[in-house]
Amino acid sequence: MADEKINFELCQGGVTAPAGFQAGAAAAGIKHKGKRDVAVLYSTAPAAAAGVFTTNQVKAAPLLLTMRHLAGGRARAVVVNSGNANACNGEQGMEDALAMALETAAVLGVPGDQVVVASTGVIGQKMPMDRVLEGIRKAAGALGPDGGADAAEAMMTTDTTPKEAAARVEIGGRAVTIGGMAKGSGMIHPNMATMLCFITTDAAVGPGALRRALKYAVDRSFNMITVDRDTSTNDMAVVLANGLAGNREMSGEGDDFFLFRGALAAVCEKLAIAVARDGEGATKLIEVEVKNAPTETDARLAARSVAASNLFKAAVFGRDANWGRAICAAGYSGANFDPDRVDIFLGGEPVARNGSGLNFDEARALEILSGDTVKVTLDFKSGAAGATAWGCDLTYDYVRINGDYRT
């Protein structure tokens, strides 16, 4: 994934793993009766913050508000609800998002413009604000240093599992921890953040460096996953860094920064893969590696296109070694390559060489396709660049889930 050698270790926990972060959640009745649907995340110390946001022209109100709040590069808290996206609600939507920020700020005693607001769920329905505000108060009341898992659960919509990741890395002699939580699992397509992801760290890092590190990490993780090519109106990935680890603040590039960036990318990659694996209705993770492409852009375009192809995804669901659909999807991706040089591997098994099919072992292919992770590799033999994308199979359950979501 990363080009540098990184010395970090993944560890247990999520957003409350780093020092000085607390989280709490509540069931406010927005989603389903009794399910957690509001979470508050709080940094006990001032924190630098950065975010990346959906490229969709239709942006939800909380996202627009958060973009504004993060312009200053600082944030103290995050408030997030599931069950309602607060998108396409006109001026009322912005008023409601602002009310969420102000309620959170009041309860926590932090500035209103240092609250990140996020919503996920149905588009175009008014927010039940009484319940939301009550939920914020309850979630803030439940704040604690072990609340990360509850917060991760409160963000879920059609997700079947909460997604958490954390990593530890030594920077300037200090133990730095990075923790994250994410939610999927429909409207996922690499065209920016692609879902909700919140990352915390006790590293000391300036807002500019934090922004660059986040962009690097997201480009190699969330921007390389796809469930259904639908880029949501609400996607964001936000990182808060409160500096409690006590390392010398990172601002420019350098060894410390590369270490931090690599560990951050590892946390994002773990979360992104979890989102792809938990794609709506998915039974398998699909990993697509493109090797030896002319440029990284070519490799990324081709890998994402294969991972996003409905036809290839359906073939993987049906355990059909239909590699022709993979090369076809690379072909319409916009990537530059010579089709007559491409070698294709399913798992480790060669299935095509120089753009033509090989007589491969169908029983072995079926075995590979029966695993819970299916890897396909396209070797372009036309350069030295590579990229990996992740997706999931297209199943009956995807259709079932999305044919009857709103009602």
Place this chain on the structure above:
Amino acid sequence: MADEKINFELCQGGVTAPAGFQAGAAAAGIKHKGKRDVAVLYSTAPAAAAGVFTTNQVKAAPLLLTMRHLAGGRARAVVVNSGNANACNGEQGMEDALAMALETAAVLGVPGDQVVVASTGVIGQKMPMDRVLEGIRKAAGALGPDGGADAAEAMMTTDTTPKEAAARVEIGGRAVTIGGMAKGSGMIHPNMATMLCFITTDAAVGPGALRRALKYAVDRSFNMITVDRDTSTNDMAVVLANGLAGNREMSGEGDDFFLFRGALAAVCEKLAIAVARDGEGATKLIEVEVKNAPTETDARLAARSVAASNLFKAAVFGRDANWGRAICAAGYSGANFDPDRVDIFLGGEPVARNGSGLNFDEARALEILSGDTVKVTLDFKSGAAGATAWGCDLTYDYVRINGDYRT
């Protein structure tokens, strides 16, 4: 669809409706035992010809050969097989495509480089050439002025119905007929021809004018349909014009040309809608109209994006009036518009105004979504340009068909 007033009438029949065209088909055992899978189409008189082809970087051998053959702007015959795409077969693929052209040319007594060759089916499997060549001889033996329907049937893969269309138009005092046949129904996405389509006409029209008319027609028909966003390696639309109607040959623009172009576009539109409606597993046609966009490009991008959205397609299958997914898909389409001005209609029913949801009649919406054609209109209120795209719902059967296609 067309901006001019067109005076034509759609009529019965397909590629053998115009004067001087014959077609024949045979069951050669490429597809399934007993099903027609080879067709030959023949013009008794010399004909101008033009084609449009897939933009996929991976192009099947027959397509590459046909592009070469049509460079001269003339063709006398078409040979097409279903059951095998002859794509990703290396040099052998090109030899096999050439052998199909030469066999057809020999049987019909026409120049080999005036034969259009097309294949559709599985990618990456060698062509069973003995059976293919035998099939060509049998299909040519069955040639006749009523063979259009058999030829349309022989092109089918996962199509459930053959697709034919024809139109009559008076040009310069002469009755001109245009006939066409097309096949879908997976790997359909607007990025050029998107499937196989063959059109015949007895109009007298020069190769340059024919090419321009075809591009105009395809841009408004086949390039506006989508089933699964997968652009095939084999897509082509080819038109042959043999001049037997006796009109003065059209070469530049002018009233005659606009009349012809409009009728050609109508034939293509009818075929394209038939392809979309017969999308793999589809139960409904989805028609997406974008009105009052700043430019036609914006309208086209947005309309196609909505028609292609897995989430919106699944919602239509589930008869869920989830208009939020439509505006979301327009938002990530790359089209330029102001989300806060958009009005959305389902059938004739207003469901959103100025980007916000309305309290609409759910019973009426369910009724509209229960029809076999579901129309959604997005009024951008930001200009005067418009476009219509066609797609189909995403169903369990799409997954079933494509989870088990090759085996």
